[in-house]
Amino acid sequence: MAEDEKNPAREIITAYAQAHFRYFRTADGTVYAQRNGHPVARPIRSQGTTGSHRQELLVGLYKDGRGVFNGTSMKEALDLIEALALTEEVQPVHIRVAPGFDGATWLDLGRTDGLSVRIHPTGWDTTVPDPREVCWRRTQLTGELPVPVKDTDGKGIDLLLRLTNFTDAQTECLAIAWLIGCLGPGVPVPAPFLTGPQGAGKSTAGRMLVRIVEGMSGDLRRAPKDEENLVAAVAAGWVTALDNLSHMTPDLSDAMCCIVTGAESVKRALFTDGDVHRSAYRRPLLLTGIDVGVIRPDLAERLLPLRLERPKVRRTEAELWAEYAEVLPMVLGSLLDLTVKVRAAEAETPTDLRMADFAHLCAQLDGATGFGALAAYRTSLDDLNDDVIEGDLLAQTVLRHAETIEPGGAQRMTSTEWLHCLGRLYGGDDFRALPKGWPTTGKVLSDRLKRLQPTLAARGVLIDSGRDHGGRYLLMARPAPAPTHEQPELG
Numbered sequence: 001m002a003e004d005e006k007n008p009a010r011e012i013i014t015a016y017a018q019a020h021f022r023y024f025r026t027a028d029g030t031v032y033a034q035r036n037g038h039p040v041a042r043p044i045r046s047q048g049t050t051g052s053h054r055q056e057l058l059v060g061l062y063k064d065g066r067g068v069f070n071g072t073s074m075k076e077a078l079d080l081i082e083a084l085a086l087t088e089e090v091q092p093v094h095i096r097v098a099p100g101f102d103g104a105t106w107l108d109l110g111r112t113d114g115l116s117v118r119i120h121p122t123g124w125d126t127t128v129p130d131p132r133e134v135c136w137r138r139t140q141l142t143g144e145l146p147v148p149v150k151d152t153d154g155k156g157i158d159l160l161l162r163l164t165n166f167t168d169a170q171t172e173c174l175a176i177a178w179l180i181g182c183l184g185p186g187v188p189v190p191a192p193f194l195t196g197p198q199g200a201g202k203s204t205a206g207r208m209l210v211r212i213v214e215g216m217s218g219d220l221r222r223a224p225k226d227e228e229n230l231v232a233a234v235a236a237g238w239v240t241a242l243d244n245l246s247h248m249t250p251d252l253s254d255a256m257c258c259i260v261t262g263a264e265s266v267k268r269a270l271f272t273d274g275d276v277h278r279s280a281y282r283r284p285l286l287l288t289g290i291d292v293g294v295i296r297p298d299l300a301e302r303l304l305p306l307r308l309e310r311p312k313v314r315r316t317e318a319e320l321w322a323e324y325a326e327v328l329p330m331v332l333g334s335l336l337d338l339t340v341k342v343r344a345a346e347a348e349t350p351t352d353l354r355m356a357d358f359a360h361l362c363a364q365l366d367g368a369t370g371f372g373a374l375a376a377y378r379t380s381l382d383d384l385n386d387d388v389i390e391g392d393l394l395a396q397t398v399l400r401h402a403e404t405i406e407p408g409g410a411q412r413m414t415s416t417e418w419l420h421c422l423g424r425l426y427g428g429d430d431f432r433a434l435p436k437g438w439p440t441t442g443k444v445l446s447d448r449l450k451r452l453q454p455t456l457a458a459r460g461v462l463i464d465s466g467r468d469h470g471g472r473y474l475l476m477a478r479p480a481p482a483p484t485h486e487q488p489e490l491g
Contacts, residue, residue: 009073014080016061021053022131023085026092031085034131039114041093041135044078044085054078093137096213096238097185100133105185107336108136110144110215117148117336119183121344124148124336141237143215149333156334159327160212163320164205165308167196170376175209175306177362177373180339182213182239182284187357188261189304191285196308202288203243205308208324210241210286212331220244220288227255234259234283245289253299259285260302295391297455300384301354304377341368350374353381354454385458393435394445395452397426398476402461408480412473415442418449446474 017023022034023044032041033053042053054074062068098106104120106129114128114136126147149156157176166172174192181189192209194202203220210218220243224230230252234240240259262282287303295303347363349356362373389395401422405411413421419442423434439445449456449463456463464475 009067009069010076010080012066013057013061013069013073013077016064016066017057017077017081020060021056023081024088024091024135025085027090029086031082032093032135032137033081034135037131039116039129039131039134039136040138041131042138044082091132091135093135094185095137095139095142095236097183098134098136099185100129105183106134107145107183108142109147110138110142115147119336119339119343121340123340139236141214141218141233143211143217145213145215145332146329148336149330152330152334152337154334154337156327156331157338160208160331160334163324163327164208165196165201165311166205167307167309170372170379171306171308173365173369173371173373174304174362174376174380176335176338176371177358177365177377178284178304179209179212179335180342180365181358181361183335183339184361187361188282188355189284189358189361190302190355191256191260191287192304192306194286194288194306194308195290197310198290199310200308201311202290202308204320205306206241206243206286206288210239211324212328212335213239213284216325216328220286223252227251230255230259231281235281237283239284239286241286241288243288245287246291248295248299250296253296256285256287257298257302259283295384295387297388297451297453300388301381301454303384305380305383338368344368353378382458385455388452388455389459392452392455393426394422394438394448395455397422398449398452398456398463399459399461401425402456402476402478405476405478407478410475410477412475414471415446415474418442418474418476419445449474 017033020036022036023031024034024041025031031044033044033056034041035056042056044053046052057074058069094106094108096108096110098108100106100118100120102120104118107117107119109115109117109126115126116129116134116136117124117126118129161172164172164175166175178189178192181187192206194206196202206220207218210220214237218239218241220241221233223242223245224233259281342361342364345364345367347360347367349360350363353359359374359377362377365371365373389399419439422445423438426432426434426438439448446465450465453463460478462475462477462479464477466473466475
């Protein structure tokens with residue numbers, strides 16, 4: 001009798017699996033399988049349409065002449081393998097970009113052979129990563145990227161900008177800075193908001209930016225109706241691109257803030273009473289639209305407005321995308337070349353901006369190219385502050401009242417006193433009715449002013465809170481202008 005016929009089927013499967021695959025777990029306890037020598041890992045419980053580990057085992061056992069096994073044997077074997085893997089070392093899995101050894105970062109090209117790009121301080125090259133350095137996770141949203149072209153001399157960047165309709169060089173350099181940021185796994189980047197008149201090619205430009213990182217299958221999609229579906233879409237890919245936004249609900253605005261700077265979603269695991277499923281995410285986000293109405297201050301700090309204009313000459317979709325697909329390997333190669341130069345450039349980190357990592361990247365880009373990206377980023381934030389103020393009557397009223405405060409002076413009142421003061425100022429002599437959404441209590445006013453703090457500070461009005469023997473108070477102050485040091489005349 002053959003040896004395999006003496007052993008139960010589950011033992012045959014287990015022995016084969018441990019000989020051909022490496023098993024490990026992530027920090028959240030999910031067990032992954034990685035074929036020996038290959039960087040792509042799959043959760044052993046996955047039933048996904050991109051290929052599950054169960055399918056890998058079935059095909060491998062059949063092709064190697066071990067036989068065809070029923071579902072019960074496979075389940076028993078996978079149960080044992082999962083239990084054994086829970087004692088193995090913890091290793092993270094990554095989608096599209098990942099940190100590596102010795103300061104390097106990796107870009108997954110999405111190919112079946114595992115070929116990836118290693119970006120290191122002295123340059124970049126294409127190779128298959130060591131499975132213990134990088135474990136790639138693939139989903140249906142992981143498209144294939146072309147092998148980038150070496151030594152492009154920056155021609156790819158010029159070809160990309162020629163295909164888009166950005167209004168000026170400042171907008172173009174911010175778009176390039178965002179793309180470089182997308183290649184850094186540890187750099188939170190603001191969300192580009194592509195805007196412009198109807199027919200300016202916002203969706204087309206958005207697709208072009210996304211497909212540099214996600215491949216030709218990358219696309220824009222409508223914003224999900226609830227946060228749970230949005231989180232699921234974000235967790236399955238690297239760049240999340242939402243098209244044709246016309247309205248921004250408070251919940252969607254808060255969810256976008258979490259996507260840009262990072263958050264964790266916790267929900268009950270299926271078919272359990274007490275276990276939970278943790279999903280941590282921080283992803284590059286891209287938006288398109290003509291106007292989304294009032295922008296909340298916390299989201300405005302995380303946006304990167306990119307304006308487009310209508311093209312003077314129209315081209316067919318087929319012609320445009322055929323040219324884009326042809327130049328994409330050169331575009332990606334030029335972007336990688338520039339990324340290496342930018343990361344090698346030394347620059348100080350601006351300490352007055354919320355997205356300090358991206359501001360530092362802009363400063364590095366300026367050091368490597370002289371583009372003026374940091375100044376353009378500051379200008380874009382000023383424009384967004386104007387948009388926030390124009391859409392918020394409370395902010396406008398606070399700024400009007402602040403004009404009555406002498407520079408270097410301050411006023412302190414309770415939140416209820418401020419509510420009456422600002423309400424009288426808005427109503428004026430004609431006793432206008434307070435608008436919908438105006439704070440109705442001192443507590444609501446205090447919360448609204450805290451949210452507006454960064455916007456008002458950019459206009460020279462500081463809001464602070466505290467407590468003394470009389471209770472809690474709100475302080476409104478106007479800092480004195482910085483003294484100017486005039487040089488003495490030489491005579």
